[in-house]
Amino acid sequence: MKENNRRSGCPVSSSLDIWGDKWSLLIVRDLMYSKERTYGELLRSEEKIATNILASRLSTLEAAGIISKLEHPESKAKVLYRLTDKGIDLLPVMIEIYLWGDKYFELSETHKAFLAEVKKDKAAFLERVVAKLRQP
Amino acid sequence: MKENNRRSGCPVSSSLDIWGDKWSLLIVRDLMYSKERTYGELLRSEEKIATNILASRLSTLEAAGIISKLEHPESKAKVLYRLTDKGIDLLPVMIEIYLWGDKYFELSETHKAFLAEVKKDKAAFLERVVAKLRQP
DNA sequence: ATTTCCACTTGCATTTTGCAAGTAATTTTA
DNA sequence: TAAAATTACTTGCAAAATGCAAGTGGAAAT
Structure with a gap:
């Protein structure tokens, strides 16, 4: 699981390539507050992210190993998102x-x-x- | 010089409203390395920012009080950019x-x-x- | 006096964002 | 148990941001 297509070898630039936009760190923030959140909970957070952007960011963050998806223990209709160790870092x-x-x-x-x-x-x-x- | 149009009261969200994009923090990084840089020096940095985007980001960062413009001591054709205390923070x-x-x-x-x-x-x-x- | 340098701006194509409306799989309700 | 509601998305399209290349106008060097 390597990160490529980096603009440069600078770790700041490489970091921004992953989460350098107006939304990604807000998702991370929400997952720091509550450890686990469903898609709907993330969607309802204060800044009102659009549903397609949320889906897109969750997918990028998961691909980068920052978050992971989990089964909801009470419902197959729900999905839980959670920070990985890389995300916690x-x-x-x-x-x-x-x-x-x-x-x-x-x-x-x-x-x-x-x-x-x-x-x-x-x-x-x-x-x-x-x-x-x-x-x- | 107040910051408004904030998506929410969250300081993370408000910060991202200013410098939450793929380029702003790279400009800040460059100014941390060298204290003062001209427009051309910033333009030539490794990640190859487009000239109109650089101009736009410099203007936003200046409006937010993160950088300031200075006269170049040796040439009126050149402009120096530098971090303010807010930027240094x-x-x-x-x-x-x-x-x-x-x-x-x-x-x-x-x-x-x-x-x-x-x-x-x-x-x-x-x-x-x-x-x-x-x-x- | 003319060319070059410097900090931008402008025009336009491409990409990303944002909004609204769908959809398919569950879960709840009547 | 059939219909309605919830949930996690996807899709289509308009609007905005980005990126590229080619200006522009003043200052400096030749």
Whole structure:
């Protein structure tokens, strides 16, 4: 499962080739908040992604090994999406984006509370979330 | 200079609204490597951005307060671009992207050497680069 | 004075995005 | 148990963004 068609050998450029668009990291964000989500749950998230774009991004992210599909334990009509270890490894990137956003945007109380926790002890926060995401 | 038209109140989404595309962070990367670059230098960088896209991204990044334009000390025909403090604050995001890329892509010796330095002492590396970028 | 350099802009074809409406397989409801 | 609703998508088409190549206008070099 190799990544090719890279614009250059730069890891930033190669990363952006996979998830450098307006939507992919929002899907990753949602899967960091809740560990597992159905297609419909992802579709209903705040930013209102179009259904064809969601399908397209899920497919790209799965092909890149960042997310994986699972059977829903209660219904064959539903599908669960979840971060792989490679996807979970994006958490530090996500945290730094949050911290940058914290500095330069007006945030809701919910986000402020979330970020207070991150800032209190970044490493501990990371470990806690990673542990949650990895649990079966 | 307020940011509006945000898709949602989420700082990740708002960040992506500004620099969530395949090119913006590559411009930021170039400006982290060399502190100041002319339009032509940015144009000639490895990933071969199209000239109209470069102009468009520079304009968006400037409007967002991430980069600024400076007079070239030796020529009125040239323009220098440089990161603002807001742009320099993207360095932690960039570092984490590099580290993710280090784990999941094949890197050149140059990038490996660069990342060895980052991994040896992340905080020290950050401080060193920030100091360099801030100098007049 | 003329050519070259530099930072862009413009025009147009191609690709990606976004919206709305379908579809096929389940699951729920009457 | 047949019909209706849910779920995860796909399809078709218009609108927007991207990419390429060829300008353009001012500054610098020859």
